[in-house]
Amino acid sequence: MRIVVALGGNALLQRGQKPDAEVQEANVRRAVESLAPLAAEHELVVTHGNGPQVGVLALQSASDPHLTTPYPFDVLGAQTQGMIGYWLLQAMQNRLPGRQVAAIINQTLVEAADPAFADPTKFVGEMYTREQAARLASDRGWVVKPDGDGWRRVVGSPRPQRVVETRLIRLLLESGAVVVCAGGGGVPVIRDERGDLQGVEAVVDKDLTSAVLAEALDADVLLVVTDVEHVLRDFGTPDAAPILRETPAGLRSLDFAAGSMGPKVDAVCRFVELTGGMAAIGSLDDAVAILAGESGTIVTPNGRYDAATTAGPRKR
Numbered sequence: 001m002r003i004v005v006a007l008g009g010n011a012l013l014q015r016g017q018k019p020d021a022e023v024q025e026a027n028v029r030r031a032v033e034s035l036a037p038l039a040a041e042h043e044l045v046v047t048h049g050n051g052p053q054v055g056v057l058a059l060q061s062a063s064d065p066h067l068t069t070p071y072p073f074d075v076l077g078a079q080t081q082g083m084i085g086y087w088l089l090q091a092m093q094n095r096l097p098g099r100q101v102a103a104i105i106n107q108t109l110v111e112a113a114d115p116a117f118a119d120p121t122k123f124v125g126e127m128y129t130r131e132q133a134a135r136l137a138s139d140r141g142w143v144v145k146p147d148g149d150g151w152r153r154v155v156g157s158p159r160p161q162r163v164v165e166t167r168l169i170r171l172l173l174e175s176g177a178v179v180v181c182a183g184g185g186g187v188p189v190i191r192d193e194r195g196d197l198q199g200v201e202a203v204v205d206k207d208l209t210s211a212v213l214a215e216a217l218d219a220d221v222l223l224v225v226t227d228v229e230h231v232l233r234d235f236g237t238p239d240a241a242p243i244l245r246e247t248p249a250g251l252r253s254l255d256f257a258a259g260s261m262g263p264k265v266d267a268v269c270r271f272v273e274l275t276g277g278m279a280a281i282g283s284l285d286d287a288v289a290i291l292a293g294e295s296g297t298i299v300t301p302n303g304r305y306d307a308a309t310t311a312g313p314r315k316r
């Protein structure tokens with residue numbers, strides 16, 4: 001099978017952890033431990049988040065006295081692709097000797113007129129108290145919003161339209177390589193009036209980009225892995241209950257939090273609606289169990305899933 005796995009920012013940096021390289025490298029090794037069995041049997045594309053990391057780089061850049069202007073978010077997004085891509089590349093190569101692994105810088109086309117530029121929703125960087133966030137907003141011109149128990153900076157997150165390097169990713173997959181791409185949702189770009197690509201100030205949602213990419217690659221499965229075993233209905237209430245199997249229409253009839261579960265649900269529904277394939281949201285540690293139908297929230301056109309008929313290896 002051809003599988004696209006979207007690795008949550010939580011997989012790379014758990015809440016409360018300091019964003020030191022060695023902390024994230026250890027988390028990446030744990031992620032790769034979970035994904036390696038999939039790579040051994042299937043064609044595998046790994047995408048990843050960059051919310052915490054791109055916020056750290058933005059702060060560094062804004063504090064650098066040598067710069068006249070801080071680096072814009074397209075440049076910072078490319079930096080996170082290089083950094084996280086390198087960690088994933090090395091961990092995969094160590095865990096899958098003999099297998100080719102490619103980690104590529106890539107761009108995601110968005111629409112210049114997307115209203116999301118004017119209504120920032122994408123959380124970046126670390127968590128602050130309400131008072132700290134208010135001060136940062138006034139000192140640095142940030143937009144800040146509540147995220148769970150704290151406050152974080154938000155930036156515009158236009159909808160991904162197409163991964164520019166889709167053909168290259170397909171070629172790499174067909175050659176047998178594991179491909180790490182679409183990091184941070186891909187570097188956001190538009191085409192100018194001459195048709196040239198040009199970066200824009202935004203951070204694309206990696207789950208939505210993963211759905212666009214998975215569909216364009218004719219993937220069989222889209223796995224969105226994060227720090228919860230299932231999507232919960234009535235999240236945050238005493239009636240919270242795991243959703244095990246669902247149809248896209250069933251999931252879309254429920255409400256999910258913008259900026260966290262909302263885009264993941266949107267991504268898996270979109271993939272299943274467009275392809276008739278299987279998509280799931282679950283825990284990073286359970287990637288193999290999700291495919292076996294033993295964990296996660298599994299979304300299919302009819303809300304049923306038979307691992308024996310779906311999860312066979314794809315001929316390369």
Ligand SMILES: Nc1ncnc2c1ncn2[C@@H]1O[C@H](COP(=O)(O)OP(=O)(O)O)[C@@H](O)[C@H]1O
Binds near residue numbers: 227
């Ligand atoms: N309905 C829900 N079911 C489960 N988790 C939810 C739900 N709504 C919000 N969440 C929160 O979403 C988080 C996962 O989203 P997010 O933090 O954006 O993940 P990642 O960074 O891994 O992509 C969970 O840790 C949980 O706190």
Ligand SMILES: NC(=O)OP(=O)(O)O
Binds near residue numbers: 206
């Ligand atoms: N770009 C992006 O979606 O990052 P996170 O998954 O870390 O929020």
